[in-house]
Amino acid sequence: MATQYISEGGSTPNSDDLRDAHNLYVDGNVGIGITSAGSLLTLFNSTPGNCGIEFLSGPTQYAGINLNQSNGSDYGLDLWGYQHNVGSGTRITMLGSGAVGIGTTAPAEKLEVVGNVKISGSNNSLIIDSPQVPSSSSDSAGVKGQIAWDSGYLYVKTQTSPSHVWKRVALSTW
Numbered sequence: 001m002a003t004q005y006i007s008e009g010g011s012t013p014n015s016d017d018l019r020d021a022h023n024l025y026v027d028g029n030v031g032i033g034i035t036s037a038g039s040l041l042t043l044f045n046s047t048p049g050n051c052g053i054e055f056l057s058g059p060t061q062y063a064g065i066n067l068n069q070s071n072g073s074d075y076g077l078d079l080w081g082y083q084h085n086v087g088s089g090t091r092i093t094m095l096g097s098g099a100v101g102i103g104t105t106a107p108a109e110k111l112e113v114v115g116n117v118k119i120s121g122s123n124n125s126l127i128i129d130s131p132q133v134p135s136s137s138s139d140s141a142g143v144k145g146q147i148a149w150d151s152g153y154l155y156v157k158t159q160t161s162p163s164h165v166w167k168r169v170a171l172s173t174w
Contacts, residue, residue, distance in 0.1 A: 052078075068093065068105070078105065134166040142166070 031037030033051075034044035045051040052066030063081035076095035093101040101107030103114030119126055132148035134141065134155055142148070142164075148155040152171055159165035 137166050138164050139166055140164045
């Protein structure tokens, strides 16, 4: 099958011009901004971070998926949305490094959430799989709010400035 192009040129469509089609059926790959699509749908824009899909539902609700370039070398995806009287912004960011941000476009950890987190289900559990033991109550490792544990204690980092403070509580069985 021959390649056909949808173009903006000319005022009179000819028989090979698809500009005025109401439905477009494609058997094969579609490229937007590129002449050789490598997937069912390939989008290309030469401007970094400016390549995405926008979904519209009336004049007041829309969302999209956009390729991002957060720090010049780490590519990922942003999922964003807007609803009138609710606001807009990036809702979820997935960086090429594997870091995921909810409510942030620059997650510093594998998962970073700006806002409250609700855990629900049959177990309602947050699982910290590997034990970690601060070397002392003033250990500089870790960040404020970090939780660690070993077989005898639960540790919480409560302060990072002007000094580092870890607090602990003994664990016991009942």
